[in-house]
Amino acid sequence: MRVRLSLVALLAVLASSAPVPAAAEGGPAWEACFALASTPDARVKACSAVIDTKSETGKRLAGAYCSRGHGLTEKRELEAALSDLDEAVRLDPDYACAYNNRGRVYSFKRDYDRAIAEYDQAIKLDPSLAMAYNNRGESRFNKGDLDGALADFDTAIKRTPNYAMAHSNRGLVYYRKRDMARALADYTMRIKLAPDLLAYIDRGNVYRDSEQLGRAAADYGEAIRLAPTDARGWRNRGMIRLFQGDFKGGLSDYDKALQYDPSDVYSWNNRGQARLRLGDKQGAIADLRKALELEPGLASAQDSLRKLGAL
Template sequence: MRVPISLMAVLAALVAALPVPASAEGGPAWEACVGLTSTPEERVKACSTVIDTRSESGRRLAGAYCNRGHGLTEKRELDAALSDLDEAVRLAPDYACAFNNRGRVFSFKRDYDRAIADYDEAIKLDPSLALAYSNRGESRYNKGDLDGAFADFSAAIKLDPNYATAYTNRGLVYYRKRDMAHALADYTMRIKLAPGLLAYIDRGNVYRDSEQLDRAAADYGEAIRIAPTNARGWRNRGMIRLYQGDNKGGLADYDMALQYDPSDVFSWNNRGQARMRLGDKQGAIADFRKALELRPGLPMAREALQKLGAG
C-alpha cells in the first residue's frame, strides 16, 4: 500500500490587491472592474470596457490594466496578463498592485527570480501589503528557500493576523522542516479562519504523519462532510482505516474515492489490498490489474498479484 510522506497541500493562488475603492463616479464598468466579488471573466470584460472607452486616466487607468491583468492571470492567459501589467507599471511606476500582480504572472511561468524582484518592488512601494509578502514567500518556497519563505509568511501574518492563506503556507514550511507541533498550530488557525476541504486535508496529513491516526481520520471525515463528491477525503480516510485494520471501512471509503476519481492508481491498489485482506481474491486481482493498467510496472501491485498467483 502506498504510504505518501509528503504533504499534498498546494500553495494557494492569491487574490490581487485592488487599486482603489470602487466609486459611483466610475460607472458600472469601473465598479465591476475593481469589485471584490467580480469573477475573472466579469473583471476582464469590465476592465476592457474601461480601457477601450478611455473612461479613466492616470492611476485609475493603470488600475484597470492591473485588474484586467489579474483576471487574465486567473484564466491562465499569462502572456496577455503580462502585457497588461507591463502597461500598468508604465502608467504608474509607483503602484504596488501592478508589481504584485505581475509577480504572480512570473510565478505561474516559474520564473521565480523575476517574480521575487517584482514582489520586492511591491513591498518597497507598500510595506504594509501582506499579500506581497505571502506571494514572495510562495516564490521563495518554490525555489527551495524555506527560511526565506518562512520569514515572508510570518511577516504577512504579522501584518494581517487573519490572513488564512499565510497560515496555510507557513504550516507547510513547518511541515517540511518536520516541526509538526507548529504545523498543527498553523493549520488549526487556518481552519478557524477559513475551514474548507484542503484545510482539513492538510491538517489530517500532519496528524497522519505524526501517527495520530484517530485525529487524522476525523479531519478527513470533515473533508468528506464539506466536499462529499471530492475523492481526496475518501481516499485519505480509507488509507487510515487500512492502517488501523478496519478493512471493511477502508474498502467502503475506496469505493467512494473511485466513484469520484477513477483515474487514481493508488486507490485501485489500496482497494485491492483491502479486498485481499478480506479474502476477495478475484476482486483484489481485478483491482491490482487496473492499477497496473494505469501505471505499468507499479511494484506494489505487481508484487500483490504474484502473491495471489496471478502475476
C-alpha cells in the same frame, strides 16, 4: 499560487485583486472590475469595458489594467495578463499592485527568480502589503528556500494576523521542517479563519504523520462533509482506515474516491489491498491490474499480484 503539498495533488491560488484606485465615480463596470466577488470572466469583461471607454487615465487606468491582469492570470491566460500588467506599470511605475500581480504571472511560469524580483519591488513601494510577502514566500518555497519562505510568511502574518492563506503556507513550511506542533497551530488557525476542504486535509496530514490516526480520520471526515464529491477526502480517510485495520471502511471510502476520481492510481492500488485483506481475491486482482495499467511498474501492485500468482 499556493505552494504544493507533497502528499496531496492540489493547486490553490491566492487571489490578489487590485485595490480600487482612489477617486470618484465609476459605473457598474468599474465596480465589477474591482469587486472581490467578481469571477475571473466577469472581472476581465468589466475591466475591458472600463479600458475601452478611453475615459480613464493615470492611476485609475493603471488600476483597470492591473485588475484585468489579475483576472487573466486566474484564467491562466498568462501572456495576455503579462501584457496588461506591463501596461499598468508603464502607466503608474509606483503602483505596488501591478508588481505583485506580475510576480504571480512569473510564478505560474515557474520563473521564481523573476517573480521574487517583482515582489521585492512591490514591497519596496508598499512595505505594508502582506500579500506581496506571502506571494514572495511561495516563490521562495518553490525554490527550496524554506527559511526565506518562513520569514516572509511570518511578516505577512505580522502585517495581517488573520491572513488565512499565510497561516496555511507557514504551516506547510513547518510541516516540511517536521515541526508538527507549529504546523498544527497554523493549520488550526487556518481552519478557524477559513475552513475548507484543503485546510482539513492539510491538518489531517499532520495528524496522520504524527500517528494521531483518529484525529486524522476526523479531519478527513470534515473535508468529506464540506466537499462530498471531491475524491481527496475519501481517499485520505480510506488510507487511515486501512492503517487502523478497518478494511471494510477503507473499501467503502475508496469506492467513493474512485467514483469521483477514477484516474487515481493509488486509490486502485489501495482498494485492491483492502479487497485482498477481505478475501476478495478476484476483486483485488482486478484493482491491482488497473493500478498497473495506470502506472506500469508500480512496485506494490506488482508485488501483490506476484503473491497472488496473477503476474
